[in-house]
Amino acid sequence: xxxxxxxxxxxxxxxxxxxxxxxxxxxxxxxxxxxxxxxxxxxxxxxxxxxxxxxxxxxxxxxxxxxxxxxxxxxxxxxxxxxxxxxxxxxxxxxxxxxxxxxxxxxxxxxxxxxxxxxxxxxxxxxxxxxxxxxxxxxxxxxxxxxxxxxxxxxxxxxxxxxxxxxxxxxxxxxxxxxxxxxxxxxxxxxxxxxxx
Amino acid sequence: xxxxxxxxxxxxxxxxxxxxxxxxxxxxxxxxxxxxxxxxxxxxxxxxxxxxxxxxxxxxxxxxxxxxxxxxxxxxxxxxxxxxxxxxxxxxxxxxxxxxxxxxxxxxxxxxxxxxxxxxxxxxxxxxxxxxxxxxxxxxxxxxxxxxxxxxxxxxxxxxxxxxxxxxxxxxxxxxxxxxxxxxxxxxxxxxxxxxx
Numbered sequence: 557x558x559x560x561x562x563x564x565x566x567x568x569x570x571x572x573x574x575x576x577x578x579x580x581x582x583x584x585x586x587x588x589x590x591x592x593x594x595x596x597x598x599x600x601x602x603x604x605x606x607x608x609x610x611x612x613x614x615x616x617x618x619x620x621x622x623x624x625x626x627x628x629x630x631x632x633x634x635x636x637x638x639x640x641x642x643x644x645x646x647x648x649x650x651x652x653x654x655x656x657x658x659x660x661x662x663x664x665x666x667x668x669x670x671x672x673x674x675x676x677x678x679x680x681x682x683x684x685x686x687x688x689x690x691x692x693x694x695x696x697x698x699x700x701x702x703x704x705x706x707x708x709x710x711x712x713x714x715x716x717x718x719x720x721x722x723x724x725x726x727x728x729x730x731x732x733x734x735x736x737x738x739x740x741x742x743x744x745x746x747x748x749x750x751x752x753x
Numbered sequence: 754x755x756x757x758x759x760x761x762x763x764x765x766x767x768x769x770x771x772x773x774x775x776x777x778x779x780x781x782x783x784x785x786x787x788x789x790x791x792x793x794x795x796x797x798x799x800x801x802x803x804x805x806x807x808x809x810x811x812x813x814x815x816x817x818x819x820x821x822x823x824x825x826x827x828x829x830x831x832x833x834x835x836x837x838x839x840x841x842x843x844x845x846x847x848x849x850x851x852x853x854x855x856x857x858x859x860x861x862x863x864x865x866x867x868x869x870x871x872x873x874x875x876x877x878x879x880x881x882x883x884x885x886x887x888x889x890x891x892x893x894x895x896x897x898x899x900x901x902x903x904x905x906x907x908x909x910x911x912x913x914x915x916x917x918x919x920x921x922x923x924x925x926x927x928x929x930x931x932x933x934x935x936x937x938x939x940x941x942x943x944x945x946x947x948x949x950x
Contacts, residue, residue, distance in 0.1 A: 559817045561805050565798040571791060572780045583769045585841050587799070588806060588815050589860075594768060595803050601762040602784070602796045608758050609785060618785050620756045644782050663786075 562588075614685070616661030616678045618643050626658060633657045635692040637685065639711065641665050641699055649697070657695070660685065665698055665707040672703075674710065682711070686720050693721040700727055759785075811882070813858030813875045815840050823855060830854045832889040834882065836908065838862050838896055846894070854892075857882065862895055862904040869900075871907065879908070883917050890918040897924055 562584060570580035587595040611617075612624035619625055626632060636657030640646050641664060649655050662677045674680075686694065696711060698704040712722055728746040729738060738746075759781060767777035784792040808814075809821035816822055823829060833854030837843050838861060846852050859874045871877075883891065893908060895901040909919055925943040926935060935943075 559806060559815070561798070561801045561817065562815065565802045568791070568795045568798040573783050574776050574779065579771050581841065581844070582771065584802070585839070586770050588802065588840070591803065594765070595799065598765045599796060599799045599803060601758070601765040602792065602799070604758045605762050605781070605785065606788065606792050606796060609756060618756070618759065620758065642782070643785070644778065647778070 615659045616643070616663055617646055617659060634689060636695065637689075637691045637693070638695045638697050639682070640697050641704065641707075645697065657693075662698075662707070665701075665703045666710055667703045669703075677707075679711070679714075683715055683718060686715060686718050691720055693723060696722065696724045698724075700725075811878075812856045813840070813860060814843055814856060828853075831886060833892065834886075834888045834890070835892040835894050836879070837894050838901065838904075842894065854890075859895075859904070862898075862900045863907055864900045866900075874904075876908070876911075880912055880915060883912060883915050888917055890920060893919060893921045895921075897922075 566577065566580045566584050569575060569583055570577045572580075575583070587598065608620045609618050610620070610622045612619055612622060612627055614623045614627045617624040617626060621628065633656050637660050638649065638655060638657055639660045639662060640649065641662055643661055646659050646661055649659075660678070660682055662679060664672050664677055666672055666674065666677070685691065694711075694715060696708045698708050708724060716722065726749070727742070728749060729735070729742065735743065763774065763777045763781050766772060766780055767774045769777075772780070784795065805817045806815050807817070807819045809816055809819060809824055811820045811824045814821040814823060818825065830853050834857050835846065835852060835854055836857045836859060837846065838859055840858055843856050843858055846856075857875070857879055859876060861869050861874055863869055863871065863874070882888065891908075891912060893905045895905050905921060913919065923946070924939070925946060926932070926939065932940065
């Protein structure tokens with residue numbers, strides 16, 4: 557019904573996360589209507605990213621520089637390494653602005669269900685980084701899911717012999733949450749990890 | 754936190770309908786991860802559409818040809834004109850494949866709230882088209898909303914003097930619907946427009 561160029565674009569847009577054919581059709585229609593204010597700027601922004609953004613060979617972050625600006629920064633604590641699942645998690649940490657160390661992006665977590673093995677992740681270089689960069693603390697900030705916890709324990713088994721201090725994010729009741737709305741597992745965990753005041 | 758190219762792209766994506774900053778971030782991240790299979794094909798598809806798709810000067814449809822393939826088709830009934838709000842509605846009609854006439858896309862409906870006046874719509878050329886193309890029937894297939902109905906009546910007042918037959922889509926219970934789930938207005942309307950069997 558629409559031209560093949562439009563159909564092809566709808567298909568490409570529908571492949572993006574959280575979008576289906578229906579929302580893709582709406583998006584493409586809006587782009588067609590707002591050619592100069594939306595379609596052309598979007599193409600330019602995409603092309604800019606495609607041309608300039610590289611994956612940092614050291615930590616796995618996305619940046620215009622290679623290695624990335626976090627890896628080369630002299631104002632950051634080079635002795636602490638935060639291991640995260642994805643660049644999105646790195647961005648979340650950076651939004652908070654509290655962490656001043658460096659990162660190691662895995663690009664996923666181990667998953668028996670989805671067939672993700674250690675070879676699929678940016679894991680092989682981690683023990684080497686710890687040795688080369690004389691890392692003193694590795695913070696494993698992986699998701700609090702089963703796969704995330706399995707990955708945490710896998711990494712721990714691989715790096716504990718190096719004698720580096722390994723920590724993980726505290727688990728418990730999130731800020732602002734009401735007990736009534738928390739799941740049983742979280743309440744139990746928060747209770748067993750209770751702290752003295 | 755992310756480079757300025759990435760931030761700019763996230764902003765451009767977040768402007769698309771039904772997307773916010775959070776979903777835009779997820780989309781951009783996936784595009785960065787799947788550079789060759791998603792990012793580059795998407796740029797190509799967008800560029801293709803930007804280069805090749807034009808707005809038909811007669812009916813307002815989007816097509817690679819100018820006038821569009823529906824306007825120039827000899828196999829379609831040139832005496833019937835279906836007035837729709839948007840190209841999305843034209844696509845919906847074409848998906849059904851039942852209608853064989855031509856179209857007139859308004860590009861919106863009149864709206865006091867959003868300040869849409871007759872001058873903002875592709876309306877001025879309609880009486881002329883009816884005269885020039887010797888149209889015999891105009892089907893007003895505008896949305897069954899207040900604004901849509903106001904637009905229907907406005908168009909009717911503008912073209913009824915030309916003596917053309919003007920019809921509108923039937924309103925009532927949609928196929929497959931249960932009475933229990935229909936709104937009161939629809940039930941009342943379906944009852945008052947009941948048909949002999």
